[in-house]
Amino acid sequence: MGRAVIRWLLGIRAFAFNLSLQVKLILSFVFVIFIPVVLFSWYTLNEESAKAMKELMKNNENVLEVEEINIENNIELMGWTAQLALSNREMNKYLQIEQTQDAAQVLHIKKDVVNNFQYFLFNNPRIANVRLFTDNRYVNEIWPVILQETRIQDRPWHEEAMKQNGLPWWAIQENIVLTGLPSEPSPNEPFMTYLQEFKYPDNATHNGVLEISMKLSNFFSGTFSSVQDANSQLIVVARSGEVFSLKGSPVFEQHSAEELVKSVKLTSNSGIETVQFKVNGQSYLAFQSYIPSIDVHLVNMVSLADTMKDINHSKVRYLVLISLLAAFLILLSYSMQAIILRRLKALRESMQQVRSGNFNVELPPITGTDEVGELGYHYRKLMLKINELIQEQAARQAAGKEAELRALKNQIDSHFLFNTLENVKMLAEIEGQYLISEIMTSLGGMMRYSMEWNRDHVMLSDEIQQVQDYVSIMNIRYDGRLDLRLSIAPECLKQESLKMSLQPTVENAIKHGMRRMHSSDGNLVIHISASLRDQACVIEITDSGCGIPEETLGLLNRMLRMEESAYQDARQLIVRNDYQDSNGIGLRNVDQRLVMSYGVEYGIRIESQEGSYTRVIMTLPYRVMGGRADIYD
Structure with missing residues (x-):
């Protein structure tokens, strides 16, 4: 039984879900108003019916009581007459x-x-x-x-x-x-x-x-009176069961007094008793009273035909009114919701066209400050953004094709350049110019590492090698005043890192450290360390340069994660203080690449003490690049 009820409820729920929104709104609107109206009408009709029956019973009980009084008076009269006769x-x-x-x-x-x-x-x-x-x-x-x-x-x-x-x-x-x-x-x-x-x-x-x-x-003057209610008639039942009443009463049109009295169980109880019954579908109400002094039952027989007819007419009247009200509510609900749903319908049709692939669909003019108007406004903005992204994607694809062509051209040019560098290196060795040979070796390694970009992630040891080649070349410019010192934990050598993430940081350190040198011998010490801390690989690049003022340091750290517009404004302030990143990649680019690859909890931050050092701390998730697959600890 319980499962059947559950299945029935689920069936109703599925049916309701399949209805259109307008039908659901109309039904909900009608139910919210119509059901209370029906209940109120039902209650009112019952109250009126009960009131009519109560009034009917009271009136007919009064008729019976009046007839009893008349009978008592006649009993006294005949008794008084008997006393006179016998005296x-x-x-x-x-x-x-x-x-x-x-x-x-x-x-x-x-x-x-x-x-x-x-x-x-x-x-x-x-x-x-x-x-x-x-x-x-x-x-x-x-x-x-x-x-x-x-x-x-x-x-x-x-x-x-x-x-x-x-x-x-x-x-x-x-x-x-x-x-x-x-x-x-x-x-x-x-x-x-x-x-x-x-x-x-x-x-x-x-x-x-x-x-x-x-x-x-x-x-029995009331019983045989011709002036009576057409729906009621008094009946006298003698002790023998013989029935006496007004034969021509309308109450007896369908059934005789004898037939009706048979349906009433006569009792000798005091007081008025009431019984309701039906004879061949016709409803009657009988009020009976027993008069013990003359051993007679007095019955007031009431036909409920007219009363039930009036009640049925009231029911029909209420039913018609409720039906008209329901029709009016449905029409009103339909009209009101048509205004609201017309805009939703326009939105749905537009979405259907977008679903079919037509992103250039003309958006309908959906106005208003309500929820539908707000939905239309955001939908319009969404479509404009989608079209904008489509255009950007198309431009990006075109740029990608162009980059592929450029990469192919660069690949051809790089082979020529590598061969040329190799020839120069060989000539320098033949001539005994070993410094030039070493420079060519470092330059070739740097160019080959940066130009052969077939993956974004490399081992930290590759990045260290790239930095060593870069420092070797920069030492030619600075007459060997750059001192690169490494302190790499063995377990960090195969740490996964982004390609070209250390070289821009070291480049930034050399640029600003050599520009404001404060050491007595004019040398710049760059120290790179890597160690494990709480399942993370922490890389620190520290230079012995002049450091950064405290107010500028705070601004530089905030600039790493700023929005583009705010970043450009802050960059102008840094330019005026001569702390700008001149190569276009900079620390912000490195931090953004790290965040995109590993999440916002990773990236870089800057520490510095003016006149002493500057340190860039890079935090990466500890990931070891192995031969078969990457191993994540």
């Missing part, structure tokens, strides 16, 4: 008679007792009927208040009412019609019925049953 003395006296009544007595009861009874009990229009069913065979029926109990003994609720032992029993009756008289209620209209057994004064003998009825539409 009427004249009515109780008539119900408890023990002999048959004649017609006059019956008319008196109907006129004075029953009519007054009806007046007091039927003063509330919500009460449909108040009936007294008695088993006293001496009581004559006076419609519609006093009836014989035999009329209701076959009713299912009669037995349940008798079991309550004088307590009320509530029942919903579809049909309470006892006769076919027009004064009777419609047989199809349900009623909420209050039933209570009443007894003789001894409270032990059964006398009859009191019935108080109220139309279900009046008892």
Whole structure:
């Protein structure tokens, strides 16, 4: 699993690397803004949905609570009516008679007792009927208040009412019609019925049953009201499971009240309980409340179709807005980045032409002080420098060809010169001019060493020999006043050194040392020593000349590593003090050659004491030139 995730991440990374810079910038720009917008919209939509659901639940709970209050009021009304009926003395006296009544007595009861009874009990229009069913065979029926109990003994609720032992029993009756008289209620209209057994004064003998009825539409006024929310409808569920509600409610257009109630688990818990469910994909929200006094469940059934439709419309609206925002952000990002990347594109096209070998490509006008403008500026400078280097290389190659031709010519001339020097030497020996012969030998050796330049590195012993030949020739000029002394450690004789690195140093020592001679005999002693120090070969060339002033010595050491422009300015100061290097090679050239070959930690430095000596110290890495290969220690 972990490897699969890693491979997936690497695949995404490879895909991202292959995208163009503009696409990456657009995606990053969109993600940075678009994702927070989506998250915020999602959060806002959820909050609005939760707020709408919360408000919906609160409103429908209020509807259920209001209906419960109405029901409690009707229960109290019917209970109060029952108390009035059972506490009427004249009515109780008539119900408890023990002999048959004649017609006059019956008319008196109907006129004075029953009519007054009806007046007091039927003063509330919500009460449909108040009936007294008695088993006293001496009581004559006076419609519609006093009836014989035999009329209701076959009713299912009669037995349940008798079991309550004088307590009320509530029942919903579809049909309470006892006769076919027009004064009777419609047989199809349900009623909420209050039933209570009443007894003789001894409270032990059964006398009859009191019935108080109220139309279900009046008892559950909110349930059967036509002025309701189109998305909610109250439902009454009797103890038998029978369902009563407003049949024409829009909530029941797709599913009947019975079908919806089956999806709700009715409980006898106190308080309002809420359940959300679906029937054939249609969402509903049910609020149920149990009324124990009448053993009825009251359910407020809410259709969520319109609510979900509104939520879906909000989702679509947010989706459209987010899509438009994303399109706007992409267009804005594309436009802004096109301005930036247009210059980078010009740079890329120019680089592609350079890569193909066209170094004379016309550079695009890339302006601005931002990073792209700075990149374009440096790229232009780079191309100018490349073209300049190409031109220099071409000139160098041309000069190299010319130097090869000149070297070939010099080689021809050098053979002629060497032969001539050899002839002069032989004539001098024949004539007995041995000094001239020695001079010719030294001059020939010097010329052959300097003109036959087939490698840059030689052994230190070769450089020493070159210096000895040079000093021998210079002694002719200075009448033998040059004294060359050597102190070379044996292990340094095969030390690798740059060709023609000692002779310019010795030449510089002779020139300045003989010009300002201070010794009593007029001789100049030049001492060359070489020794090993910390894996380095240190060569010292010391002359017994007049030395260099301290301020000039410091300037000379700094000039060895100066930039060219600074060096030329310092050189003018040295010229005025008559310490210039006149042969064009000088100590600076020797030091630069050593640095290029071995590194900045190697080279030369100058020590001097005015009126005493001047010493040039040359430091080289210890490298022994062997017969098979160079040996590096």
